Amino acid sequence: MSEDLAEWLSDSNEALSLQLVRDPEDEDALHNQDQRAVEPFHPTFTYPIFGEHEKIFGYKGLDIQLKFASGSLRQHLSITYDSKLNSPATPSDEIEGTLYKFIPPDYTKSDIDFKKQVEKDSTEFKPLGEKVGFYVRAAATKGKSKGKGKGKGKENGEELKEGDEGAVDFEMYKATWNTPGFREYHRRMQLFILLFIEGGSYVHEDEDSWEFITLYEKRKRPESDLYTYHFVGYVSVYPFWCYPDQVRLRLSQFVILPPYQNQGHGSKLYSTLFSEMLSRPEVAELTVEDPAEAFEDLRDRNDLRFLVSQGILEDPSFSKGIGPSDEIIRAERVKWESGIRKKYKIAQRQFDRLLEMLLLRELNVMNEVETRRYRLHVKARLYRFNYEMLSQMTPEERKEALSKTYESVIEDYERILEMTFH
Numbered sequence: 001m002s003e004d005l006a007e008w009l010s011d012s013n014e015a016l017s018l019q020l021v022r023d024p025e026d027e028d029a030l031h032n033q034d035q036r037a038v039e040p041f042h043p044t045f046t047y048p049i050f051g052e053h054e055k056i057f058g059y060k061g062l063d064i065q066l067k068f069a070s071g072s073l074r075q076h077l078s079i080t081y082d083s084k085l086n087s088p089a090t091p092s093d094e095i096e097g098t099l100y101k102f103i104p105p106d107y108t109k110s111d112i113d114f115k116k117q118v119e120k121d122s123t124e125f126k127p128l129g130e131k132v133g134f135y136v137r138a139a140a141t142k143g144k145s146k147g148k149g150k151g152k153g154k155e156n157g158e159e160l161k162e163g164d165e166g167a168v169d170f171e172m173y174k175a176t177w178n179t180p181g182f183r184e185y186h187r188r189m190q191l192f193i194l195l196f197i198e199g200g201s202y203v204h205e206d207e208d209s210w211e212f213i214t215l216y217e218k219r220k221r222p223e224s225d226l227y228t229y230h231f232v233g234y235v236s237v238y239p240f241w242c243y244p245d246q247v248r249l250r251l252s253q254f255v256i257l258p259p260y261q262n263q264g265h266g267s268k269l270y271s272t273l274f275s276e277m278l279s280r281p282e283v284a285e286l287t288v289e290d291p292a293e294a295f296e297d298l299r300d301r302n303d304l305r306f307l308v309s310q311g312i313l314e315d316p317s318f319s320k321g322i323g324p325s326d327e328i329i330r331a332e333r334v335k336w337e338s339g340i341r342k343k344y345k346i347a348q349r350q351f352d353r354l355l356e357m358l359l360l361r362e363l364n365v366m367n368e369v370e371t372r373r374y375r376l377h378v379k380a381r382l383y384r385f386n387y388e389m390l391s392q393m394t395p396e397e398r399k400e401a402l403s404k405t406y407e408s409v410i411e412d413y414e415r416i417l418e419m420t421f422h
């Protein structure tokens with residue numbers, strides 16, 4: 001492309017901005033770090049919409065604003081620019097027509113209509129489905145802004161209780177296609193999957209069994225009895241048949257919107273999903289489809305804390321039979337692991353990794369025998385897991401490959417343990 005034409009290219013991730021909008025009365029009640037909830041943010045990915053280069057051609061000063069009423073997620077679209085290239089030889093990209101294929105057609109371009117929608121949200125919008133969990137955080141207060149993490153607030157069970165003055169409740173709701181109105185609602189929220197999950201795609205609405213848990217901030221309007229709900233994120237799972245008469249729940253999509261990230265909401269949503277599935281006798285285990293790295297970390301942290309909270313470290317069988325052992329001890333180990341894994345419904349590979357991390361945490365590195373046993377235990381699993389690739393190598397190559405993999409696995413375990421139990 002010539003230099004002149006390059007001037008007409010915009011980065012679609014920067015050109016597109018998103019915003020969750022709530023009624024001005026509710027917005028005024030937000031202070032300091034809580035204000036992030038209403039500030040504009042950019043998508044991480046736009047390639048599914050604007051193409052793999054994430055560029056839009058034909059505009060200068062392009063600004064695409066897609067606003068969402070923060071509860072109902074009804075949308076307002078505005079496209080502005082300083083100048084548009086008008087040349088039949090090099091036509092400008094169609095923007096609204098392109099976006100149209102990915103959002104429901106009921107969006108508005110009228111500021112007045114959108115304002116009315118936002119007002120209506122305050123009094124009328126309630127999350128769809130059945131409430132499956134909640135937690136409470138302290139609202140940010142007026143005055144100097146506090147740094148990251150300081151607004152963490154108090155968890156449920158400490159000082160703040162649901163509905164307390166100065167508390168913000170976060171609530172989770174479970175829905176399926178059978179939940180009245182949810183299909184339409186999902187069509188408005190699914191855009192976030194394309195914009196924030198690499199390789200994310202829309203689910204097929206004709207697949208009946210999808211289950212969703214949505215997460216909302218619930219705020220009390222100051223000096224009023226009104227509670228308003230604001231979308232934070234959601235998770236989708238799909239049950240697959242699992243022999244002979246159970247289901248394997250596969251977590252497919254998981255998103256917390258950027259204004260709410262790094263505040264522990266992802267962990268709360270995941271642990272609610274986890275306890276919900278533990279309580280369902282028909283669920284055999286929870287698996288995860290193609291997890292992104294940040295999500296893998298979140299899952300590891302939560303699963304590790306869960307196992308520790310269940311007293312696994314105090315279990316006398318926890319470190320028995322690690323490394324080469326005689327057949328009886330080995331069989332006992334396998335039986336113990338299998339029992340615990342099934343009880344907590346954790347997928348096999350994930351469970352193996354979690355146990356290895358906890359064993360590493362408890363390992364006395366000064367004890368050479370113990371350390372060697374641990375190394376052989378991990379390497380044996382890595383060998384099984386990478387069997388196809390390793391079996392084609394010479395014994396020396398295999399030994400080296402296994403050693404390298406082991407080193408990087410241990411490094412990763414140490415990183416995860418550090419952020420989980422620091």
Ligand SMILES: CC(=O)SCCNC(=O)CCNC(=O)[C@H](O)C(C)(C)COP(=O)(O)OP(=O)(O)OC[C@H]1O[C@@H](n2cnc3c(N)ncnc32)[C@H](O)[C@@H]1OP(=O)(O)O
Pocket residue numbers: 148149150151152196197198251252253254255256257260261262263264265266267268288289290291292294295297298419
């Ligand atoms: C199967 C799949 O769908 S994979 C795709 C996963 N989804 C995506 O990648 C979409 C985009 N990203 C996201 O939606 C989110 O960033 C997620 C889901 C990956 C993580 O959700 P979050 O709500 O940000 O996670 P959470 O806040 O629980 O933990 C993240 C960090 O916040 C920190 N944190 C946790 N609680 C708090 C708190 N109260 N205050 C401050 N920080 C906190 C954690 O220590 C963690 O830090 P670190 O991992 O940087 O060490």
